[in-house]
Every structure is written in structure tokens, then in C-alpha cells.
Amino acid sequence: xxxxVALIGLGLIGSSIAWxxxxxxxxxxxxxxxxxxxxxxxxxxxxxxxxxxDTAAKAAEGADxxxxxxxxxxxxxxxxxxxxxxxxxxxxxxxxxxxxxVIDSCGKHLPDDVHLIPAHPIAGTEHSGPEAGFxxxxxxxxxxxxxxxxxxxxxxxxxQEFWAALGSxxxxxxxxxxxxxxxxxxxxxxxxxxxIVGTADDLATVTKSEVIKYSASGFRDFTRIAASDPVMWRDxxxxxxxxxxxxxxRFNADLSMLETAIKNEDGAALEAHFTRTRSIRRGxxxxxxxxxxxxxxxxxxxxxxx
Amino acid sequence: xxxxVALIGLGLIGSSIAWxxxxxxxxxxxxxxxxxxxxxxxxxxxxxxxxxxDTAAKAAEGADxxxxxxxxxxxxxxxxxxxxxxxxxxxxxxxxxxxxxVIDSCGKHLPDDVHLIPAHPIAGTEHSGPEAGFxxxxxxxxxxxxxxxxxxxxxxxxxQEFWAALGSxxxxxxxxxxxxxxxxxxxxxxxxxxxIVGTADDLATVTKSEVIKYSASGFRDFTRIAASDPVMWRDxxxxxxxxxxxxxxRFNADLSMLETAIKNEDGAALEAHFTRTRSIRRGxxxxxxxxxxxxxxxxxxxxxxx
Numbered sequence: 001x002x003x004x005v006a007l008i009g010l011g012l013i014g015s016s017i018a019w020x021x022x023x024x025x026x027x028x029x030x031x032x033x034x035x036x037x038x039x040x041x042x043x044x045x046x047x048x049x050x051x052x053x054d055t056a057a058k059a060a061e062g063a064d065x066x067x068x069x070x071x072x073x074x075x076x077x078x079x080x081x082x083x084x085x086x087x088x089x090x091x092x093x094x095x096x097x098x099x100x101x102v103i104d105s106c107g108k109h110l111p112d113d114v115h116l117i118p119a120h121p122i123a124g125t126e127h128s129g130p131e132a133g134f135x136x137x138x139x140x141x142x143x144x145x146x147x148x149x150x151x152x153x154x155x156x157x158x159x160q161e162f163w164a165a166l167g168s169x170x171x172x173x174x175x176x177x178x179x180x181x182x183x184x185x186x187x188x189x190x191x192x193x194x195x196i197v198g199t200a201d202d203l204a205t206v207t208k209s210e211v212i213k214y215s216a217s218g219f220r221d222f223t224r225i226a227a228s229d230p231v232m233w234r235d236x237x238x239x240x241x242x243x244x245x246x247x248x249x250r251f252n253a254d255l256s257m258l259e260t261a262i263k264n265e266d267g268a269a270l271e272a273h274f275t276r277t278r279s280i281r282r283g284x285x286x287x288x289x290x291x292x293x294x295x296x297x298x299x300x301x302x303x304x305x306x
Numbered sequence: 307x308x309x310x311v312a313l314i315g316l317g318l319i320g321s322s323i324a325w326x327x328x329x330x331x332x333x334x335x336x337x338x339x340x341x342x343x344x345x346x347x348x349x350x351x352x353x354x355x356x357x358x359x360d361t362a363a364k365a366a367e368g369a370d371x372x373x374x375x376x377x378x379x380x381x382x383x384x385x386x387x388x389x390x391x392x393x394x395x396x397x398x399x400x401x402x403x404x405x406x407x408v409i410d411s412c413g414k415h416l417p418d419d420v421h422l423i424p425a426h427p428i429a430g431t432e433h434s435g436p437e438a439g440f441x442x443x444x445x446x447x448x449x450x451x452x453x454x455x456x457x458x459x460x461x462x463x464x465x466q467e468f469w470a471a472l473g474s475x476x477x478x479x480x481x482x483x484x485x486x487x488x489x490x491x492x493x494x495x496x497x498x499x500x501x502i503v504g505t506a507d508d509l510a511t512v513t514k515s516e517v518i519k520y521s522a523s524g525f526r527d528f529t530r531i532a533a534s535d536p537v538m539w540r541d542x543x544x545x546x547x548x549x550x551x552x553x554x555x556r557f558n559a560d561l562s563m564l565e566t567a568i569k570n571e572d573g574a575a576l577e578a579h580f581t582r583t584r585s586i587r588r589g590x591x592x593x594x595x596x597x598x599x600x601x602x603x604x605x606x607x608x609x610x611x612x
Contacts, residue, residue, distance in 0.1 A: 073573070097523075122523045126587075142520060171519075181516050184506050186523035192498055193524075195561045197583040199553070200490050202560075210487050212589040213477075214448060217403075217428045217492035218499075218531050220596045225524050227587035230580035237568045237576055247505070248565055252558075254508075255501045259554055262543045267379075270543055274536035277503040281432075281533035283518040290526045 001162060002027040006063035008056045008078055010034040010043045011229075012124060013095045014069035015133025018048035020166040023135040033059040034130075043130050057085045065162070068094035072101060073235035079106035088113040091155050095121055097182060097232070099146040099175035101239040107148065115155035120144045120178065121168060122186075128229045139167035146175040183243035187236055188251060190225050191244065194233070197226040307468060308333040312369035314362045314384055316340040316349045317535075318430060319401045320375035321439025324354035326472040329441040339365040340436075349436050363391045371468070374400035378407060379541035385412035394419040397461050401427055403488060403538070405452040405481035407545040413454065421461035426450045426484065427474060428492075434535045445473035452481040489549035493542055494557060496531050497550065500539070503532040 005027040007014045014032065021027050032049040033056045034040050040052040053059040060066045060082035068078050075096060083106075086092065092114055096102050102118045110116055123141035125132065143163040147156045160170050173181075200211045200219065211219065237244055261269040284290045311333040313320045320338065327333050338355040339362045340346050346358040359365040366372045366388035374384050381402060389412075392398065398420055402408050408424045416422055429447035431438065449469040453462045466476050479487075506517045506525065517525065543550055567575040590596050 122520055124523075141522065144520075181512050181520055182523065184509060184512050185517055185520040185525040188505075189502060189524035189528055191564060192502055192561070193527075194580055194583050195564055196495060196498055196557060197586050198579055199494075199557045199560045201582065201586055202556070203490060203553075206487050206490050208586065208589070211491055212586065212593050212595060214428055214450075214487055214491040215590050215595050216447065217430075217488065218495035219491040220590050221499075221527050221531055222495055223583075223587040223590055223596070225527055226580075226583040228580075230577050230584070233580050234573050234576040238571055238573055241568055241571070245565065245568060247509075248561075250508070251502060251505045252561075254505045255498070255554075255558075258497060258501055259551065262547055262551060265544055265547070267540050267544055270540040271536050273504055274500055274532075274534075274539050276507065277500050277529075277532040278536070280503050280507055280514065280518065281529040283514070284521050284526050284529055287518050289518060289521050290529070 001158075001165065002064045004029045004031065004063045004065075006030075006059040006066040006082075007032045007049075007069055008059060008066065008082065009069035010039050010049075010130045011069065012128050012132040012137075013121065014067075015043065015046070015048055015130045016123075016135065016137035017067060017069065017095075017133075017166070018043075019133055019135035020138060022048060024165050026162065026165050027065075031059045031063065039130055046130060048130075048133065056081050060085045062087060063090060065091045065093065065158075068092070068096070068106075071229075071232045071235040072096040072098050072239045073231075075102050076105035076109070080109040083109040083111065083114065086111065086114045089115075091115045091117055091158060093117050093119050093159055095119060096239075097186065097236050098239040099144075099178045103146070103148050103175050115152045116148060117151060117155050117159040118146050118175065119159055119163060120146070120182070121163065121166075123168075124228075126224050126227045128232075136167060138163065141168055143168035143170055144178050144181075145170060145172050146178050147172065148175075179240050179243045183240055183247045187240055187244050188247050190228060190233055191237065191248070192251070193222040193226040196222050307464075307471065308370040310335045310337065310369045310371075312336075312365040312372040312388075313338045313355075313375055314365060314372065314388065315375035316345050316355075316436045317375065318434050318438040318443075319427065320373075321349065321352070321354055321436045322429075322441065322443035323373060323375065323401075323439075323472070324349075325439055325441035326444060328354060330471050332468065332471050333371075337365045337369065345436055352436060354436075354439065362387050366391045368393060369396060371397045371399065371464075374398070374402070374412075376400075377535075377538045377541040378402040378404050378545045379537075381408050382411035382415070386415040389415040389417065389420065392417070392420045395421075397421045397423055397464060399423050399425050399465055401425060402545075403492065403542050404545040405450075405484045409452070409454050409481050421458045422454060423457060423461050423465040424452050424481065425465055425469060426452070426488070427469065427472075429474075430534075432530050432533045434538075442473060444469065447474055449474035449476055450484050450487075451476060451478050452484045453478065454481075485546050485549045489546055489553045493546055493550050494553050496534060496539055497543065497554070498557070499528040499532040502528050
């Protein structure tokens with residue numbers, strides 16, 4: 001599919017793309033760049049790359065496809081470095097969780113004959129680093145492609161085929177809409193999870209060890225996403241600031257309504273709200289986006305089940 | 307261990323206790339009561355009871371141990387009904403998620419020679435009803451026993467042995483402390499999850515089907531607990547009102563701090579907060595309260611993993 005693919009950033013996503021390319025034979029040569037020599041050595045040792053370079057520019061030279069697999073906050077810096085080195089007709093893509101800011105900040109640094117086709121694979125785990133990657137991370141997961149309005153159609157098709165070959169289901173939408181959708185399905189949930197885990201950590205009357213011990217009663221579901229990569233998430237909130245803040249104000253209004261219902265002991269209002277939220281869960285199960293097994297099918301701790 | 311155990315309420319917890327008693331031979335006779343005839347029939351059909359009665363009072367007559375397995379809001383009503391029918395020396399226990407209100411509201415309806423020993427098994431799934439129960443639900447899960455200050459020591463020991471026989475690890479603490487601990491580990495997380503799922507359901511710019519489709523990016527972790535039984539949760543918030551409201555005000559302050567950091571584009575504050583929350587997750591994994599497998603080990607949807 002490609003002669004040379006350059007992966008700029010070799011964490012969970014970069015290493016999983018590399019494994020996926022290898023498993024599916026999608027490129028003759030995969031070159032990688034990571035800021036730290038330790039990560040580059042680790043990557044070569046793990047065996048998912050053909051070569052590494054010590055600058056992003058060197059990796060991008062001669063590549064047909066360059067993918068920025070780095071926190072959203074460094075995308076512009078990287079685009080500025082790799083853009084001028086990219087060959088005519090090549091594609092610059094990325095895997096960032098915010099898309100409008102990538103188009104705005106990276107587009108201006110590219111020569112006219114290089115195509116910017118941003119993408120966002122909705123896949124990941126709470127683990128980070130080059131050791132965390134695996135070939136099927138994207139299998140049966142959504143990948144949202146957000147081409148700029150004037151995007152080259154052939155380049156869009158190539159990126160689409162690439163992600164389909166990695167196993168993803170593809171959707172195409174505008175960057176602006178993507179950022180609204182992800183604010184709801186991902187950014188606000190992470191902000192809330194980070195907040196509540198922090199709140200629990202600060203209490204004087206309940207110890208941290210008690211929180212951990214009794215976490216199975218609800219709390220632990222939040223801790224998984226609150227363990228996600230801090231730098232990646234810092235950048236997401238800074239780059240989808242308006243979307244997140246707008247949604248947060250709605251969330252605050254809804255929470256305040258439930259708070260008032262508790263204060264006023266308005267059981268009917270509470271019950272009505274709690275009943276309504278069940279239907280979304282049903283939709284998620286029906287569409288195969290989650291398992292219906294109790295406790296998410298946490299098999300290892302449920303292996304005592306008769 | 308007991309001649310006759312009466313289970314008042316035959317939902318997930320009641321039916322699981324019955325299955326557990328049967329599997330471990332803990333009682334000669336298990337009698338059950340449920341408000342609806344349909345549930346009582348279903349229970350007999352499923353085979354986890356020896357008999358059913360059509361009033362709670364009849365079930366309690368002659369029982370050595372009566373366990374209220376009903377929403378916290380009906381505990382007082384039930385205690386009032388069963389208390390006068392209970393035999394001298396018998397134990398009244400419950401499985402409610404709030405404990406101080408059970409002691410306050412139920413204690414006064416019991417004869418002096420009946421022992422009130424409240425307990426709270428920290429176990430459950432997002433499914434409800436008599437079909438949802440299974441014998442090992444309590445296996446390796448915590449059960450918190452909250453005896454009143456003047457509790458009969460032999461009765462406390464009996465309740466402790468009963469839950470240990472169902473597989474639980476036991477902790478004893480005051481009802482007041484229990485309610486503070488659970489406010490953090492369970493009540494606030496549920497309130498937040500119910501809120502965010504409701505917020506997502508109300509948006510005009512992002513459709514419900516988009517929320518469902520892309521829920522794997524964080525949102526779906528919240529939907530599991532927001533699918534919990536509405537009546538049970540209404541009663542928990544009404545009965546741990548002070549504890550939940552106090553904690554909620556701390557959560558609101560913390561969230562407002564992160565909101566300000568986003569507004570001011572204070573990346574350092576965000577990163578520092580997001581780094582701190584990782585350690586709690588590590589504690590939960592280390593203590594075996596969750597699995598370290600990516601995505602909670604959602605095995606059924608991850609079975610494509612190579």
C-alpha cells in the first residue's frame with residue numbers, strides 16, 4: 001500500500017500502527033522517530049520498525065505517509081519540522097484526539113503538494129509507551145477521518161484504505177463536528193474521572209487505603225480512565241477548550257439539578273432521572289460497543305464465579 | 307448454621323444470598339418474601355428458596371435470621387412489620403448501602419430480645435431481579451458489618467460467620483464511618499455517572515446514536531453504573547443526604563479548579579492533577595480490586611486481539 005511510512009511518536013498508538021502495518025503487510029519500510037533515545041532503542045528491540053531516526057525531519061524524508069502519533073500540543077511543532085522535508089504528493093496524517101486545532105495549526109506549515117488528512121482512531125487502553133502496542137488495537141474500532149474542505153480525494157481514499165486495512169470501521173466527518181462528539185464521549189468523561197479520583201485522594205475522613213479497598217462499589221470504574229496519559233490529556237483540554245467548557249457548563253447545570261433534588265428530598269425527580277439513563281446503556285450493549293456481562297466481564301477477578 | 311433464614315426481597319442480592327446459602331448448606335430452610343406475586347413465582351421456579359410467603363411478617367415468623375434485601379427507603383416499613391413477629395434471640399440484618407439510617411429507622415421497631423446487626427455486602431452487578439443472582443456474587447468481596455454500639459457480641463459473630471461462609475471478607479466499622487466511606491467509593495460516583503449520561507442524552511448537536519457509536523472512548527465506563535436500579539439509588543441519596551452533599555461540594559470545588567485551569571490554559575496545573583490520579587489506580591490493581599488488563603479485560607469485545 002505504501003513504500004515508506006514514517007511514524008512520529010512511538011507510544012501506544014504509534015507502536016500499534018507499526019505492528020498493524022507489519023501484520024498486514026501495508027508498507028515496505030516503516031521508519032520511526034521518538035524524542036527519547038531510550039524509546040527509539042526499545043522500539044528497535046521490540047521489533048515493530050525497520051529503522052529509527054533521531055529527528056522527525058529525517059524520518060519524514062522520502063515517506064509516502066507520515067503519521068504524527070504525539071500529544072496534540074506538539075503537532076504544530078512537528079508539522080513545522082517535517083512539512084518542508086516531505087515529498088510532493090505525500091500525505092501527512094495524525095492520530096490526535098482533537099481535530100480542528102490540528103488542521104488550523106499544522107496545515108499552514110505544509111507545502112501545497114503535501115496532503116493533510118487528519119484521522120482519529122477511537123481505540124486505546126489505559127496503558128502507554130512502546131511496550132503497550134499490539135497489532136489488533138484498531139480491530140473493529142471506529143476511525144474518524146476529518147479531511148479539510150479542500151482535501152485531495154485520492155489522498156482521503158488512501159488514508160481510509162489504510163485504516164480499514166488495520167481493521168477499523170471508518171467514518172468521515174468535519175473536524176468541528178468530531179470535536180463536539182468527542183467532547184461528549186471522551187473529553188468530559190475523562191475530566192470528570194480525573195476530578196473525582198482527585199477528590200477521593202484528598203479526603204481527611206476517609207483514608208486512601210479505604211477508598212482502594214472498597215472501590216468495587218463504583219469508584220474503580222472511574223480510575224481506569226483517570227490513569228490515562230497526563231500530557232496527552234493536558235493537550236486535549238487545551239485544544240478543545242471551547243467544546244469542553246460548553247459541555248461542562250451543561251453538566252454542571254444537570255448536576256446542580258440533581259443536587260437540589262437531593263437537598264429537597266425530591267425522590268420522584270431522582271427516580272425519573274435514574275430511569276432515563278438506563279436506555280443509553282442498552283443502546284451501547286445492542287450496538288456491540290460494550291459487553292453485557294456483569295462488571296464489564298472483568299474475568300480475572302470474577303473467576304471464582306460458579 | 308441457621309434453622310430458618312427469611313429473605314425479605316428477592317432481587318439480585320436476595321437471590322444471590324439464597325443461592326449462596328444453598329451452595330454452602332448454611333440453613334435448613336430458606337423462606338422468601340417479595341412484594342410482587344410474579345417475583346415470588348419466579349423465585350420458586352428458579353429454585354433458590356424452600357418456600358415463599360405473601361407477607362413479610364409471615365416469612366419472619368420463627369426465623370433465626372431475617373435479612374432485609376430491599377431498597378433502603380422501605381427498610382423502616384419492613385422492620386415495623388417483621389419486628390413484632392420475630393422470635394426471641396433472632397437476628398434482623400439487612401444489605402442496605404446506607405447504614406446509619408437503617409439503625410435509626412429500624413432499631414426502634416424491634417423487641418428488646420431481637421438483635422439488629424446491619425451489614426453491607428460490597429458486591430453487585432448492574433443487573434437486577436431474581437434472575438440476576440448467583441451463589442458466588444459475594445466471593446472475595448468485602449462485607450461491612452456495622453453493629454450498633456450496644457450490639458450483642460454473639461449475634462455480631464453469627465452475622466460475621468454467615469457472610470464469611472458466603473465467601474466475603476469481613477470488616478467491622480461504625481455506621482457513620484461506613485456512610486462516609488461509601489459516599490466516596492460508591493454514592494458520588496453513581497451520582498456523577500447518572501448526571502453525565504443524562505447530559506449526553508440531552509444534547510442537540512451530537513445525536514444519541516453518535517454518543518453510543520463512539521462511547522468506547524471513555525463514556526461507556528460511566529454507563530454501566532448509570533444503569534443501576536433507579537429505586538435503590540433514589541433511596542441511597544435520600545438516606546445518605548448529608549454525606550453525599552458534603553462530598554459533592556468538594557467535588558464541585560475540584561471540578562471548578564480544573565475548569566479554571568482550562569479557561570486560563572494552565573497546562574502545568576492540568577498535567578500535575580492528571581499525574582497525581584494515576585497512583586490510586588495502581589493501588590486498586592495491586593490490591594486485586596480490579597484487573598490490569600486493558601479495557602478492564604472486556605474479553606468478549608476484545609477477542610479479536612492477537
